[in-house]
Amino acid sequence: MPTGTGPPDNGTVSGQVVDHLLGRTARGDERAFERLYDAVAAPVHGLVRRVVRDPAIAEEVTQEVMLELWRSAARHDPDRGGAMTWIMTIAHRRAVDRVRRERSSGEREARAARRDPVAAHDPVADRVEARLDYERVRRCLRTLTPLQHETVTLAYYGGHTYREVAELVGAPPNTVRTRMRDGIIRLRDCLGVEG
Amino acid sequence: MTDDLHTLSGAYAMDAIGDTEERRRFESHLARCETCATEVHEFRATTARLGLAAAEPPPPGLRDRVLADIRHVRQLPPVTARPSPAPERPKGRPRRWRRAATAALVGAACLVTAVSVTQAIRERQRVDRAEETSRAVASVLSAPDARSATGLARGGGTITIIASGAAGRVVVTTSGLRALPSSKTYQLWLVNDSGPRSAGLLPADRTRPVVAGTWRPSDRVGVTIEPAGGSVRPTTTPLVLLNPT
Numbered sequence: 001m002p003t004g005t006g007p008p009d010n011g012t013v014s015g016q017v018v019d020h021l022l023g024r025t026a027r028g029d030e031r032a033f034e035r036l037y038d039a040v041a042a043p044v045h046g047l048v049r050r051v052v053r054d055p056a057i058a059e060e061v062t063q064e065v066m067l068e069l070w071r072s073a074a075r076h077d078p079d080r081g082g083a084m085t086w087i088m089t090i091a092h093r094r095a096v097d098r099v100r101r102e103r104s105s106g107e108r109e110a111r112a113a114r115r116d117p118v119a120a121h122d123p124v125a126d127r128v129e130a131r132l133d134y135e136r137v138r139r140c141l142r143t144l145t146p147l148q149h150e151t152v153t154l155a156y157y158g159g160h161t162y163r164e165v166a167e168l169v170g171a172p173p174n175t176v177r178t179r180m181r182d183g184i185i186r187l188r189d190c191l192g193v194e195g
Numbered sequence: 196m197t198d199d200l201h202t203l204s205g206a207y208a209m210d211a212i213g214d215t216e217e218r219r220r221f222e223s224h225l226a227r228c229e230t231c232a233t234e235v236h237e238f239r240a241t242t243a244r245l246g247l248a249a250a251e252p253p254p255p256g257l258r259d260r261v262l263a264d265i266r267h268v269r270q271l272p273p274v275t276a277r278p279s280p281a282p283e284r285p286k287g288r289p290r291r292w293r294r295a296a297t298a299a300l301v302g303a304a305c306l307v308t309a310v311s312v313t314q315a316i317r318e319r320q321r322v323d324r325a326e327e328t329s330r331a332v333a334s335v336l337s338a339p340d341a342r343s344a345t346g347l348a349r350g351g352g353t354i355t356i357i358a359s360g361a362a363g364r365v366v367v368t369t370s371g372l373r374a375l376p377s378s379k380t381y382q383l384w385l386v387n388d389s390g391p392r393s394a395g396l397l398p399a400d401r402t403r404p405v406v407a408g409t410w411r412p413s414d415r416v417g418v419t420i421e422p423a424g425g426s427v428r429p430t431t432t433p434l435v436l437l438n439p440t
């Protein structure tokens with residue numbers, strides 16, 4: 001067995017396999033893309049669904065993301081990180097773009113959130129907490145301070161900007177962005193992520 | 196001011212800078228600040244874990260639609276002409292293992308003169324084993340009859356298998372499996388009508404796939420928790436039982 005260096009590659013569903021499949025997809029291999037779909041569709045869809053919430057929109061965004069992977073596979077630079085991280089980054093950005101468009105077209109949600117901040121964020125955080133599949137992530141999330149935890153989950157799973165998060169939690173934007181950074185650093189160290 | 200920008204790395208990695216101008220300003224800082232670049236890189240790998248933790252299969256119909264759609268989507272060419280080799284990463288962080296193996300191979304050659312011969316041999320064997328796994332993985336992945344399945348393990352974690360009858364092997368990768376006390380181990384089983392047979396032990400925390408044989412198309416793939424060292428037959432209910440399709 002090759003010497004195991006540290007934690008799994010980003011704890012990915014299939015680290016090296018996903019790298020391999022994305023590489024083959026980049027060369028136009030449709031069967032590799034099929035396998036890639038099977039390996040990453042659930043993580044992509046789960047994240048997208050968490051962020052956009054609406055099931056129909058989530059399905060649309062997941063479809064967009066998967067097509068984007070096919071289209072841009074050759075743009076992934078393995079020297080700059082694992083394929084799974086790259087994929088989840090694309091998925092998150094797409095989901096966030098979509099949810100922000102929805103929100104700006106219907107400002108209602110944001111206003112409701114301002115009126116009743118607790119109702120606006122707790123259910124998201126709770127659902128996320130309850131659904132986390134990985135013991136380790138859950139355990140690491142628990143090591144965050146309440147404000148770190150809240151700001152990280154509202155931003156990442158809730159798709160909120162740090163300024164929105166500041167309004168939701170009633171803290172100054174500068175404090176919020178610092179807490180977000182502190183929170184991720186703590187998660188990074190707890191999960192043993194090596195970039 | 197610059198210090199202020201540094202503190203945006205977390206928000207940036209989570210796509211949480213909503214203001215376009217502010218994001219642009221951070222990005223131009225990012226291009227020059229190695230600390231922030233490293234942070235964003237690591238933060239994305241970190242938040243990807245949060246994303247993976249939320250995994251949930253998409254509606255079944257989506258797969259066919261996506262696979263039909265790609266026929267109409269033209270792929271982008273790779274970004275060409277990368278100037279000079281990629282810069283060395285800071286502080287010799289562990290790279291993904293394939294590149295590490297190549298480096299070790301080169302390193303092994305140097306070691307013969309530099310260090311003791313036994314050590315070089317040990318190094319060499321390590322690399323050979325890595326290469327062997329890599330070849331076995333490639334043979335399964337590229338087999339025309341390769342099939343796959345992914346499942347959530349009871350108790351947490353995901354298991355993905357890719358199997359090929361032609362290659363007679365199954366590649367198993369795991370992520371997020373619960374760490375076990377040293378008295379316990381994960382064990383892999385191939386299961387068909389004549390019962391389960393062991394396909395070896397499965398370390399909970401590993402970066403590399405496990406390649407097991409002999410896989411036959413009638414086999415399902417299961418994982419159980421067993422006493423350290425493994426069992427002859429499963430003694431617990433499988434955490435997951437996968438049927439590659």
Ligand SMILES: [Zn+2]
Binds near residue numbers: 201
């Ligand atoms: Zn900086």
